[in-house]
Amino acid sequence: MIIAIDGPAAAGKGTLARRLAAHFGLAFLDTGSLYRAVGAKILRTKQDPRDVVAAQGAAENLSSDDLTAPELRTEAVSEAASIVAAQPAVRAALLEFQRNFARRPPGGETGAVLDGRDIGTVVCPEPDVIKFFVHASLAARARRRFKELQARGDSVTEARVQQDMDERDKRDMSRGIAALKPASDAYDLDTTGLNPDQVFQAALDHIQRTRA
Ligand code: DC
Numbered sequence: 669m670i671i672a673i674d675g676p677a678a679a680g681k682g683t684l685a686r687r688l689a690a691h692f693g694l695a696f697l698d699t700g701s702l703y704r705a706v707g708a709k710i711l712r713t714k715q716d717p718r719d720v721v722a723a724q725g726a727a728e729n730l731s732s733d734d735l736t737a738p739e740l741r742t743e744a745v746s747e748a749a750s751i752v753a754a755q756p757a758v759r760a761a762l763l764e765f766q767r768n769f770a771r772r773p774p775g776g777e778t779g780a781v782l783d784g785r786d787i788g789t790v791v792c793p794e795p796d797v798i799k800f801f802v803h804a805s806l807a808a809r810a811r812r813r814f815k816e817l818q819a820r821g822d823s824v825t826e827a828r829v830q831q832d833m834d835e836r837d838k839r840d841m842s843r844g845i846a847a848l849k850p851a852s853d854a855y856d857l858d859t860t861g862l863n864p865d866q867v868f869q870a871a872l873d874h875i876q877r878t879r880a
Contacts, residue, residue: 669692669779669798670779670794670796671694671780671781671782671797671800671875672782672791672851672854673781673782673800674783674784674788674789674799674801674802674848675785675801675803675848676809676833676848677746677809677813677833677836677837678809678810678812678813678833679809679859680804680812680859680864681783681784681802682783684800684802684864684868685698685782687864688868688872688875692781694781695769695774695781696780697770697780697781697782698783698784699762699782699783699784699785699787699791700749700785701740702735702765703749703752703753703758704740704741704746704749705734705735705737706726706752707745707748707749707750707752708739708740708748708749709726709734710748711739711744711745711748712739720757723752723755724755724758726758727752727761741816742822743824743832747836751839753840753843754839759845766782766787766791767791767792769782770782770797785840785846785848786846786847786848788801788850788851789846789851790846793851795853798875799855800871801854802857802859802867803858804859804860806830806833806834808860809833810826810829810833811826813829813833814829855871
């Protein structure tokens with residue numbers, strides 16, 4: 669069983685993906701953390717995320733330590749991740765790892781849940797993959813991200829978080845490769861006004877319907 673969850677930032681993909689993985693006993697991969705790790709590595713080594721050669725080098729040499737770097741969730745890394753994610757060489761370097769994870773989960777699980785932007789369209793487009801497109805209004809998503817950052821002690825304003833998120837989403841949606849869009853066979857899940865339990869239940873209902 670492979671579940672692909674795509675959508676814009678802070679739409680609730682990660683929470684849903686983790687819950688579905690725990691419920692069905694599947695491996696879980698947050699593919700955004702791969703692009704974040706590339707962005708963080710570039711910033712740490714004082715290189716420019718727009719430098720295509722540097723970004724490709726970082727993507728081809730990711731280690732497991734890079735994936736757990738403490739700064740991965742900062743706004744600076746979010747911005748760098750969005751820039752490197754638009755580069756074809758970076759995406760090519762990360763593609764096989766994601767496909768292998770889905771088809772041969774590292775812990776021997778019977779399947780996997782992957783969340784990102786292009787899982788249902790590029791990484792796992794096959795028709796046997798259960799696909800979700802999870803989204804919410806920009807205001808709802810910015811509020812969620814703002815609360816997360818605030819809880820971590822980051823001094824940001826909600827308006828700034830919303831503006832930056834909007835810019836990054838537009839970059840993700842308009843790039844020439846693996847742009848963020850729903851797969852034609854994805855189930856549309858609007859999480860505006862839903863709590864995590866309601867989102868989980870809606871996803872479970874859909875999975876049960878497709879497997880009936
Ligand atoms: O989901 P996230 O915010 O952690 O993603 C970080 C960046 O990586 C974001 O700009 C989108 C990009 N990304 C991508 O292009 N493809 C994926 N499968 C996952 C994330």
